[in-house]
Amino acid sequence: MDYNVYLLATDPKDPCRDVxxxxxxxxxxxxxxxxxxxxxxxxxxxxxxxxxxxKLYAFETINIAAEDALDVVGAIQWYADYIDFPEMEILPEDPRPGHELAM
Structure with a gap:
């Protein structure tokens, strides 16, 4: 079974600005x-x-390619493990009041 390897770029001035x-x-x-x-x-x-x-985190792709779309959840799960919170529930919509998906 293949496993993706993820790397993390961090901003030393802002610990919440990871890529x-x-x-x-x-x-x-x-x-x-x-x-x-x-x-x-x-x-x-x-x-x-x-x-x-x-904390509420938002995860947004950067120039997503169609072939990479299936790996997004796996990358976020990897990040959740990295921040020592493997039980993070990944949500499809912004849960904050007033930020519902516009239809």
Missing amino acids: IHSRDTSLKIRVYCLNHDRFSPSENEIQLYGYAHD
């Missing part, structure tokens, strides 16, 4: 801490959300 990189594909995911970051989702990217350590 997850896949070693073997072009997948990149920017991490936002919604407790203090402003976040405007891009309609051309995939966004997922999750709570960990009393």
Whole structure:
């Protein structure tokens, strides 16, 4: 069974500004801490959300390629393990009041 290897680029000035990189594909995911970051989702990217350590995180792909879309959840699960919160529930929509998906 193949396993993806992920790397993490961190911002030393902001511990909540991580970027997850896949070693073997072009997948990149920017991490936002919604407790203090402003976040405007891009309609051309995939966004997922999750709570960990009393923080709400948003995960947004960067220039997503169709062949990388299936790896997004695995990358977020890897990040949840990395931050020592493997039980993070990954949510498809922003759970904050007033941020429902517009139809």
